[in-house]
Amino acid sequence: MDNNPLKRPTLIVVLGDQLSMNSAALRAGSADRDTVLMAEVMDEAQYVRHHKKKLAFVLSAMRHFAIELEAAGWRVRYVRLDDPDNTHSLTGEIARAQSDLNISRAVVTEPGEYRLAQAFAGYEGLSVLPDDRFLASHQEFRDWAKGRKQLRMEYFYREMRRKTRLLMSGDAPEGGRWNFDSENRKPAKSHLFMPRPLDTDPDEITQEVLTLVEAKFADHFGTLTPFWFAVTRQGALAALDHFVDAALPRFGDYQDAMLSDEPFLYHSVLAQYLNAGLLSPLEICRRVERAYYEGHAPLNAAEGYIRQIIGWREFVRGIYWLRMPGYIQENYLEAKRPLPAFYWTADTDMACMSAAIAQTRDEAYAHHIQRLMVTGNFALLAGIDPVEVHEWYLAVYADAYEWVEAPNVIGMSQFADGGLLGSKPYAASGNYINKMSDHCAACRYDVKQKTGEGACPFNPLYWDFLVRNADKLRGNPRLGHAYRTWDRMNEAKQQEYLDSAQKVLARI
Ligand code: FAD
Ligand code: DLZ
Ligand code: SF4
DSSP: OOOOGGGSOEEEEOOTTOOOTTOHHHHHSOTTTOEEEEEOOHHHHHTTTOOHHHHHHHHHHHHHHHHHHHHTTOEEEEEOTTOTTOOSSHHHHHHHHHHHHTOOEEEEEOOSSHHHHHHHHTSTTEEEEOOTTSSSOHHHHHHHHTTOSSOOHHHHHHHHHHHHTTTEETTEEGGGOSOOGGGOOOOOOTTSOOOOOOOOOOOHHHHHHHHHHHHHOTTSSSOOOSOOOOOSHHHHHHHHHHHHHHTHHHHTTTTTOBBTTBSSTTOOOOHHHHHHTSSOHHHHHHHHHHHHHTTSSOHHHHHHHHIIIIIIIHHHHHHHHHHTTGGGGOOTTOOOBOOOTHHHHOOOSOHHHHHHHHHHHHHSOOOHHIIIIIIIHHHHHHTBOHHHHHHHHHHHOTTOOHHHHHIIIIIIITOTTSSSSOSSOOOOOHHHHHHHBSOGGGOSSBTTOOSSTTBOTHHHHHHHHHHHTHHHHTTOGGGHHHHHHHHHSOHHHHHHHHHHHHHHHHHO
């Protein structure tokens, strides 16, 4: 008897973030013999309390993808959330399909999250195939990381440039430098033309999903409508084209900028499509590279953008699989405070925080600097428990999956891994936010005031953070200047900072 599972009728399991026609599991199967299983289950909808827009995006994209599979000749068993026999777990649905269809073998592309990988590893007869939508396999990343004292994205990124040959001129990087980040720190001006990501009108399928989400997840965080995300590959490709045409040329210059009432600036807002499988990392990067060679976008924009995808995105995934299962429990700075309630309500007088959180609530989106230097920075300075911070980020963004969210939160933003992912904590006083945004002008707090009632809360919290964690951070060469400044302050000034910080902390 032939034991190759893929020569017998097989159940091909496709998860909600594997919506690619050429995923490993689909490539391994055959449309005339096998059945595809897709299942909407409560376990996935509720392992964190996902933002309503994220739920609608994933469910509608799944439903559209099932139709595309059928059009391509696949037999699809699609289980809806309101199917009365739904077991509401993915392994439960695999077992039910196997029993109903009398198929003993099943295959799946490896899931992006550790908890599901564990569940699938324990399921007999389910073959798990490597997810080759990523550029670096787990083994490649482990080999690269092995024996290195520090893991730094920049060196990994150069390997990925060589591997993909993106923006390479022979063996050298295009323009003679690997990284043009120093040119990418301009504050934006509100009179500049700001494109908006492409709006897609909800079709009938999406309308039905919106009604379902409102009915079943009414108490989840977030504003459901207007809902404008694309939910098909075709729509995501149109969003990519729109980004390249309208925003890419200025992406680099204003990558770190923040403006009130401009939630997207020149960002691509493509991560939700990429992470769900509607777009592939390499096709996005090739498109951006082409825009550079055709003279449409400058090198600092194209290189900066490509680095985010083949550098940061691949690097954080590598870290996740290298360090799980313990990674999400890491708490190097022993931060223990609960997450303040205003992370869910936006009800705070801090204009920068209120803008980032309100936008997160309305769009299931905030760009990188808002995530890192506003909401992340505040949580870091205030000493919020990293697990609570992690759960918030995993819930509130349309692009959030643990493999990418956790390293960004636990590692990059909260320094809870003690510096594995970043060489220093991203801690900053109000001065940084003032330099990169227009929020402070409209804030109840005074960014120039260092201590006391009306002072910007980031100012005393910054020093309190450094003092509180001095035993762990003082030796960090990148913080030497900050500690020297503290040491030069007179004792009364130091005490004023610490007292002010305590008052801020008591208020939250
Ligand atoms: P752009 O600014 O247009 O960047 C282009 C693309 O590069 C993104 O679409 C994304 O795929 C990739 N990218 C950029 N930075 C990173 C990064 N640090 N890590 C991985 N990919 C990156 N990204 C997620 O995809 N999911 C998350 O859950 C997530 N959580 C984050 C939490 C924190 C605290 C921080 C600091 C960053 C997080 N990021 C996350 C990374 C980044 O902020 C988002 O990818 C980006 O804001 C998505 O918006 P965009 O598509 O407009 O990105
Ligand atoms: C995010 C998500 C949601 C909300 N719902 C489903 C679902 O009902 N069925 C499904 O197969 N996948 C869903 N997903 C995506 C999964 O959570 C994702 O595959 C895992 O988190 C692994 O990355
Ligand atoms: Fe944020 Fe402080 Fe500026 Fe207010 S003054 S917007 S709290 S940085």
